[in-house]
Amino acid sequence: MAKTSITELQPHTDAPPASQMGRLFRIYNHYRVVVSIILVALLFVDPINFDTRFRSMDYYQAGVVSYLAINSFIALIMLAGFQPRNRHITISILMDILILHALLLTSTGITNGMANLVIVSVAAGNILTPTRIGTFYAALGAICSLGISTWSVMAFGNSADEIVRAGSLGILYFAAAFILQYVSRRMLRSEALASSRAQSIAELQQINRQIIQRMRTGILVLDRFGHIRLANAAAEELLFGIPSEEPGQQPSQGRSLPHPLRLGLEAWLKDPTRRTDPFQSTPTSPMVQVNFTQLDQQRGDQILVFIDDMSKVxxxxxxxxxxxxxxxxxxxxxxxxxxxxxxxxxxxxxxxxxxxxxxxxxxxxxxxxxxxxxxxxxxxxxxxxxRRAANSDLIDVSHWLSAFRDDYLQTQDNDHQKSAHIELRAEADLPQARFDVSQIEQVMVNLCDNGLRYSEQATGERRIELYAGATADGERTYVDVRDFGPGIAPEHRVSVFEPFFTTDKSGTGLGLYLARELCEANQAHLSLVDDKQPGCCFRITFAHHGRMI
Missing domain, CATH: 1.10.287 (Helix Hairpins)
Incomplete structure (x- = not known):
């Protein structure tokens, strides 16, 4: 079977695009209106001499006024929003050629200067429709000119030089047609190539934008004063906790850089070889490492910042x-x-x-x-x-958390320990989340067990609070597990998620580490919230349900 190339499947046309053709025809019609107004104005200049020199002054005056009326009507309907098609343009060019030759016939013949206007009409027709119809315009103009000059010689006894002039005009008509057809086709092909390349560049830009937005590495574009020019979703989430999903939407613009990042930028501007220390923008944000580079080496007015999640490493x-x-x-x-x-x-x-x-x-x-x-x-x-890979499902967090609380309390109802009390609060209309229910339940069981144990040590009462809310952008859900225990010392807060770290002599030091690992496997983030309240508050922030990778 013969292969069909892509170019064979695409329709080939040398006609300009409809929008461009409409603009060109509008310009040409303005020219016709101006010419017809000038012809009407000339009727009021020395009308006595016109009567003696023109062959049929009455018909000439009627033709000039009609020409102005037709062109004005076309200009008005185009001003009202009419979009001309190829057939409308063809009819207009043919009408121009015929009307102008009729005016030549009723005036002084082919020697009149209006014959040059026919050249303009033929040229305009070949620009607007650079096809075989353009050659027909030239042929029609040449035939009409030869017909008028022949009739003038036979009827009025004019010199045969008029036939020679008509032939010269015919040559000019065809020369203008062929040259302008060639130039127009070259221009259209160049414009089509430029348009195709522009479309390819736009598609590449869109692909690059999507890739950058989906990257797990944060990317910021700053000016020398630290103002944010561009930020992808990962950078917004790592620095501000608000990822952007709408194209072109930049909620981070207008925000101030986190203080550690601003200090790192100022230090890098003074010494580009200096490496910035890792930092956390907020207590619930992961530890990040930033690297700076100039986006434009010559101007140096924009700075590209790469933000890596150190917790991943x-x-x-x-x-x-x-x-x-x-x-x-x-x-x-x-x-x-x-x-x-x-x-x-x-x-x-x-x-x-x-x-x-x-x-x-x-x-x-x-x-x-x-x-x-x-x-x-x-x-x-x-x-x-x-450990197996996560099998994520779309979950209504409020309903899931209520069912988890009931099931967990049933496991705590026995004679060997005090009864547990779990207070549950949830905001209305929470966004859904995607996660593996069995893995996140394992995390919740670990956090609840720890919370009940430490609350009992401090208060003698096995009591914790569960709270489900939405992040500041309203697109992600989080769950807080709060206990009423003694809390965690400030010097130990950065180490609670490290493996084998524990302050409990009977603990293994792997519970919280495993919990964070399971959260990361579900693209959620487990953090210790420092809200200056008694006890500990661990927060699970789920990823946006539409941005899971």
Missing amino acids: TQQAQQMKLASLGRLTAGIAHEIRNPLGAISHASQLMGESPNLDDGDRKMLDIIERHSRRVNGIIENVLDLSR
């Missing part, structure tokens, strides 16, 4: 470390658990002996407690190596 390093540890643990878990199980079983048997004093029982309690802790560490590290 840190988490990748931690994941590599814990993945290695997980593989090691998976290999030796059996060897560890066997003696660990024997130690735990032996301590339980010893605990049943009636001959133990209080000191021995304390020692057995220490053995059992630390055996459970070692086993918990092994289980948590194994969970890291076995």
Whole structure:
């Protein structure tokens, strides 16, 4: 089967675009109106001599007035919004040629200066419609000119030079037609090529804009005074927590740069070789690293800023470390658990002996407690190596959170511990979110368990608060888990999400790290909110449901 090229499928035309053709015809019609007004005005100049020299003054006057009326009518309907088509333009050019030759016939013949106006009409016709019809304009003009000159020689006994002049005019008509057709076609092809390249550039710009908006690396364009000229969604989210989804919309414009970023910009302007230290723009924002470069090396009036989420790099390093540890643990878990199980079983048997004093029982309690802790560490590290990818669903957060609260309270209703109290509050009309329900429930269980335990330690009451709200842009939902415990010391706040960090002697130090990992797998962000209130408040900020990658 023969292949069909793209150019064969595209219709080939040398006609100018409709919008451009309408503008050119409007200009040509203005010219016709001006010419017809001048011809009418000349009727009032020396009308006695006109009568003696013109062949039919009455018909000439009627023709000039009619020509003005027709052109004025066309100008008015175009002013009212009429868009001429090819057939309208063709009829107008033919009418011009015929009317002008009729005026030549009723005036002094082909020797009249109005014959030059026919050249303009033929030229305009070939510019407006650079096709074979343009050659017909020239042929019609040449035939009419030869006909008028022949009739003048035969009827009025004029000199045969008029026929020679008519032939010269015919040559000019055809020369103007061929030259202007060639020039017009070249111009149209050049314009089509330029338009095609402009469209390709516009498409590339749109693609680049979409790529930049979807990048996870933040990009800012600043001037030397720190004013934001352009920001992609990642930069707005990392710095201000408000991603932009609308094309051209820049909610970050007009905002002030975060103080650490402004200090870094000022330091870089003084010393471009200096590297800016990582910082957090807000307590709930991730740690970011910025790099500056001049967008225009010659002018240097715009600065390009790359913003990298340091938590991603840190988490990748931690994941590599814990993945290695997980593989090691998976290999030796059996060897560890066997003696660990024997130690735990032996301590339980010893605990049943009636001959133990209080000191021995304390020692057995220490053995059992630390055996459970070692086993918990092994289980948590194994969970890291076995973690599956998130399977996200579109969730109504308010309904999901209410169902989670009811299910969680059922698991806490037993005789071995005090009853738990969970207060739930949620804003109305919250945006939906996409996440893996089982993974986020695991995060919520971890946060609620910690909150109830620390609240009981501080107040003697197992009580926490759950709150669901929307971010400042109204496009994303967050969930707060607040306890009433002793809180976290300021020097420990930056370390709570690091693996194996814990202030609880019985803890493994992996709970919050695993919780943040699961949140990141769902493109959510887990942070510790510093709102100057008692206890701790952990916030899960879900990604925009339409911007998940």
